[in-house]
Amino acid sequence: MIQQRRKGIYLAILGSIFWGIQGPVSQWLFTDTPIAPEWLMGVKMGLSGLFLLGYAFSKQPKTVTAVWRQPRDAGRLLAFAILGLSAVQYAYFLTIQASNAPTTTILQQLGTVMIIIISLVIYHKTPNRTELIAVIVALLGTWLLVTKGQLTQLSISGAALGLGLCLGFSGALNTLIPGKLFQKYDTLVIVAWAMLIGGVLFNVIHPFWVDAPPMNMPTIISVLFIAIFGTALANLCFLGSLNYITPTTAGLLNTFEPLAATIGTVLFLKTSFNHWEVIGGLLVISTVFILSFGNRRGISKK
Template identity: 80%
Template sequence: MPQQRKRGIYLAVLGSIFWGVQGPVSQWLFTDTGIKPEWLMGVKMGLSGLFLLAYALIQQPKAVFKVWYQPRDVVRLLIFAVFGLSAVQYFYFLTIQASNAPTTTILQQLGTIMIIIISLIVYRRAPSHAELIAVIIALLGTWLLVTKGQLTRLAISQTALGLGLYLGFSGALNTLIPGKLFQKYATLIIVGWAMLIGGLVFTIIHPFWIDVPPLNVATIGSVLFIALFGTALANLCFLGSLRYITPTTAGLLNTFEPLAATIGTVVFLKTSFNVWEVIGGLLVISTVFILSFAKVKPK
């Protein structure tokens, strides 16, 4: 395997693991320390945005502020920051709070299915055979996941399921909204500004200096891990991997997210899962492989 491809694979896997592990860390913060998702959102997005923009200033200082000179692009950036990047991360935290990290990370994979549905409704683009198969498998896997194999009764609350669907939908918007921005500007810069804007919005909603949670070494370390590793470095590693491997390969490696979340939850939070939940999770994750292989298949 060429050295550059190896580097890309390592970066993609590392980014997925960072994002996945932040799930159980967040779950611990919500259940054991009383930290509010709104407080954590303001702190972690603000710190992540500052970190990414500082890195961008070192890499390409002349390009960092260009987006602010184009009014239409400023509007797109604000919409992406609020309804895309902020929404998906906020619903991620809310779904963790209502269920657990592995379930949340698997429900997040439904964003790909939401994109197919949105494309059908908005763009009148009929799904391919592979996409239809992926939708059916994802729905079956989700049903097993939320019922634990008892098909007539929900094993998670209706609130958790509803938030999981919002999470998938906001994940789809997070993918669809910024397309034109990424064509004109570096992804790192757009994500950095969107993070900072999201951090400012949630700081207005819940100022970080009001109702400060009990801060000790474990709490501060967990918050910094979520901000720097689970958010900023997770994005940097994923974006960096695209210099060496294709988006399809990176998408396949993205399945390390629920794996990392599950291992972290079982090891550190002592959460157990039955066989039906495992099968359901694997079915949802398998849709990534189905869609990725379908994209590279010759016409």
């Protein structure tokens, strides 16, 4: 039992690290090469979708197409692919392009807070005390992150902040939309189809063979790393961890993503952060722990 749990922890950490390293690699591509986010989206989602779908088919071929036999579920899958998975990953790239990888990865954590806000506005679900504390901590952390502790000055552009908020909102949709699908079908199959749909969508927007950027070996390696390790294997590891540990534990271990993004950016891209930005980032990340332990206490009281 302990070995199984340990295996799940290692898989969740590995998936989170792959996701995190994808950030600085993407930042380098957008800074030092003419690659456009739309082109990279089509390539990475298309390749990773094919990879994941092929893996799912090799494991359970009879269930791969089951979702398409139910029109309502197929519609929800399309909504998840476009408004959830594609939107959050596109917003992620645009925010990196406008700021940097660590800031983007931390702003992505606002998705948890956005879920609380959406639940209040749409479902009229009043947040409990733990959720209110998490919202306040997240807002304070975001303020420190984007101002470097200076009350009247933004350390990132208004566009980057706006994109970061869009990233958080799309991250919330990415969590909320597929809930019923994940209960009914294999999660890997749903994510694989959503990836492939997103790849087709962005190849309509910017076909990978039209105005393709010049390729040298570092660029090719970076693109393949993002598609295979940063997307396909990251999802495979993280989803695989759920066979051995709880979603709550996996969610806590996902905090390795901003850590990996920050270390990668500091080491390889020589980006520096002041102490206020570090404190702000830690506050935003801490909301995951606040909500997790708050929910755990709530469950234990019942």
